[in-house]
Amino acid sequence: MQFSESIFATRFNISRLDLENYLAEALAQGGDYADLYFEYLLTSSISIDESMVKSAAQGVSMGVGVRVIAGERTGYAYSDDLSPEKIRKAARVAAHIAAGPSKVDRFDLNEGARHNLYPVLTAPTETAFSERVELVKRADRAARGFDQRVFQVQATYADNLRHVLVATSEGVLTLDRQPLARLSVSALAREDGGIPQRGHAGGGGRVELDYFLKEKTPEHFAREAAREAVTMLDAVDAPAGEMTVVLGPGWPGILLHEAVGHGLEADFNRKGVSAFSGRMGQKVASELCTVIDDGTLSSRRGSLNVDDEGHATQRNVLIENGVLRGYLQDKLSSTLLGSESTGSGRRESYAHIPMPRMTNTFMLAGESQPEDIIRSVPKGLYCVNFGGGQVDITSGNFVFSASESYLIEDGKLTRPVRNATLIGNGPEALKYVSMVGNDLRLDEGIGVCGKEGQSVPVGVGIPTLKIDRMTVGGTA
Amino acid sequence: MSQNHLPELAQDVVARALAGGASDAECTIAEGDEFTANVRMREIEQLKEAGSRAAGLRILIGKNTGASYTSDLSREGIEQLVKAAIELADITTEDPHAGLPEEGEFGSLTGDLGLYSADVEALETPFKIDLAKRAEAAAFSADPRITNSEGASFDNHVGRHIFANSRGFSGEYRSSYCSLSTVPVARDGESMERDYWYTMARGFGGLESPEDVGRTAAGRALRRLNAVKANTQKAPVVFEPRTARTLLESIFEAVHGMSVYRHESFLAGKLGEKVASDDLTLVDDGTIPGLFGTSPFDDEGVASRRTVVIDHGVLKSYLLNTYAARKLGMKTTGNASRGLTGNAGIGHGNFYVEKGVQTAEQIIAAIPNGFYVTELLGFGVNVVTGDYSRGAAGLWIRNGELAFAVSEVTIAGNLKDMLLGLETIGSDLEFRGSVAAPTLKIGEMTVGGK
DSSP states (O other): OOGGGSHHHHTTOOOHHHHHHHHHHHTTTOOSEEEEEEEEEEEEEEEEETTEEEEEEEEEEEEEEEEEEETTEEEEEEESOOSHHHHHHHHHHHHHTTOSSOOOOOOOOEEOOOOOOOOOSSOGGGSOHHHHHHHHHHHHHHHHHHOTTEEEEEEEEEEEEEEEEEEETTSEEEEEEEEEEEEEEEEEEOSTTOOOEEEEEEEEESOOTHHHHHTSOHHHHHHHHHHHHHHHTTOBOOOEEEEEEEEOSSGGGHHHIIIIIGGGBHHHHHTTOSTTTTOTTSBOSOTTOOEEEETTSTTOTTOOSBOTTSOBOOEEEEEETTEEOOOBOOHHHHHHHTSOOOSOEEOSSTTSOOEEOOSEEEEOOOSBOHHHHHHTOSEEEEEEEEEEEEEOTTTOEEEEEEEEEEEEETTEEEEEEOOEEEEEEHHHHGGGEEEEBSOOEEOOSOEEEEETTEEEEEEEEEOOEEEEEEEEEOOO | OOOOSHHHHHHHHHHHHHHTTOSEEEEEEEEEEEEEEEEETTEEEEEEEEEEEEEEEEEEETTEEEEEEESOOSHHHHHHHHHHHHHHTTTSOOOTTOSOOOTTOBOOOOSOOOOOOTHHHHOOHHHHHHHHHHHHHHHHHHOTTEEEEEEEEEEEEEEEEEEEETTSOEEEEEEEEEEEEEEEEEEETTEEEEOOEEEEESSGGGOOOHHHHHHHHHHHHHTTTTOBOOOSEEEEEEEOHHHHHHHHHHHHHHHBHHHHHTTOSTTTTOTTSBOSOTTOOEEEETTOTTOTTOOSBOTTSBBOOEEEEEETTEEOOOBOOHHHHHHHTOOOOSOEEOSSSSSOEEOOSEEEEOOOSBOHHHHHHTOSEEEEEEEEESOOBOTTTOEEEEEEEEEEEETTEEEEEEEEEEEEEEHHHHHHTEEEEBSOOOOSSSEEOOOEEEEEEEEEOO
């Protein structure tokens, strides 16, 4: 797309010259760098509960964020009004912080490099509501039809279409159109008036609506949620203490996100507050582990053609054969550390300052057969689905909560167990990885990552992994 | 913040929705100015300042609903807002329980609730930066092992909340807050730990001193150093106020009317039953002047009130909006809450445990072997079953004293048993937010470690 065809030019009458003038205003009192992030976001969501479509909402959010960097200082202001006087006011507010001798004079804006990872012609947000509402209705029917013990179903379909424009004082002008859609289903099952159990599934990506009709259907997610709820009816108390843990492929990759991903974000390392600080080149995982963060995967939830600083995303090797190789860099941290941005500068919206974030984080496949991995465990836990996770990046301690897991006894899966939190220490946990499956799978597209109050969509993935020692927080 | 036309705009949006075919409509407008100063290692790191506003609309056409929001308050944006909500009523299902509160339920508390303090707007930027610098400096000077910092922040926010509906309710209130926090990093050999402390108030006059904030944060980070992993065992667990309040957040989810009517709560169907230790009285009160959970009316235009949720161990009330109340055959408790748009959800006012008589020291002194939890990690609480399993860090209690730091462990149990097994409630209740609890001691939980 050309700038002149973008919504910012056509609807808001913003010209290239305007952008250059706003950048000049932002740098009028000094500073090393300035950027503008324009956003026009359309959102919609539809929810079903008790087989009734109880809510449907759509919205428009727009604004511009102006950032000025001077050394380690950042000045930031935003406006949800895109009139010239309001943008200039934001630029002046952001400029205050940067008052100083350094000067940037010229900004010849040129459209920068970008991928074309989600060539979606018609974004789901642009389709008729009558089509989208069918997704939640189908999910509701399928979950209820899965098993008569399923007695409550909720499904939510949500999509958005984000138009962004980034212009920087280094001359970069980037446009992107970012579609995103997700269907999630939650089911409750109960046996003879006993304690209900919940199951949950969901997915999506930067896809057309067709994805939910042909590839991952409402029935797929609904049956998965219902199956988990019904399975958990037979669950026994989770064990407590250190044991061997096997993680199934896909979404359990949240392990990587918490155990290593956050700790490798460059802002924490620049400041020396991460458990991984100063460990570049050191062994932080077993040599079976190679961990990648890749924002360039086609159509994935965590993918972006350009990051939120206008830099093309890329494939970044974080850990190679167990050795720490790289951090995730944004503009500010890479400048201060004398390295290059890794295309990892992300922000929740125009009202937020960008920082280094993950995109799609996964471990490369190994050589073991998944069956052999389970067979090798005399006593342990096999975890296939998780709720959220969290990490304390300074101590390196992280948790993630297993929502569906099974006891492994004598190399066989026996009973499902109740929800349990797993806890480990980032720079240590992956040293105990002793087998890596040949079955790398990425999650279905449901992850939301929170950092310092900002949420962004992400992806994760792993092959089946055996971790010889991890603490399981059960009660038995 | 200047007075402007926003209350009239809200009423205009409602009128346009009715003219467009809606049988009922509710409009919320939020306006706010935010400021943040971050300092780190004694230098300014970030300054952020901005104002924003947006409007949300929910309409009913008979028993079908539709909702929309926009940050584009131009004429074109407002027209689109109304059109968008009305269009959506076509795809929602007729729901017999949908609708606004009953006539006679609308209302608003009168008098000054202390939600807005003009001194917040009068603070000069250099002064706010200096407060943050002082908090960080106090942490550094507390001990040579405070070697690093994730910085200190001063934040303030001034907002205005406007609500109007088609039954003639129209209300607005201003609110303000400011807060100061710092995150020092302590190091001793290979051991590195961070912690934080903060102070928050509606007005500047309510803040604690930067020096107190810095010293407290430093003390918290220091006591976590050289932590070990405890052995796996059953033991009494003491939640300090900062972690105890997270238990209340889980209980809130369990008394949340929506969870209750869907049977998504371990407290569903337990009204009138003993669900907790006799000593526990749990209250939701949206009327206490100056606190963070206070408001004159809820997000459906119903006056805020005080509701006793658990009285001496007996479950007395759920927290309800109009919809959940109708589903359960009850009356709203004035707890409707929503962002700008959509059907109302349920929120709490000031949700707290009434304090007991023992100090934290007295509670700890009575424990020969136990775990004093100062930090919780993760989301391992299942409100459907009550299953509770979270990452934890803190201090081990040995012979009535805090003996050594513990981390990388889990604590697990079931909320049902934890409530009934609540042995002691501390006297140290204070409000640092809308959810507050004093020190709480639970007789036995499973600690997962080595």
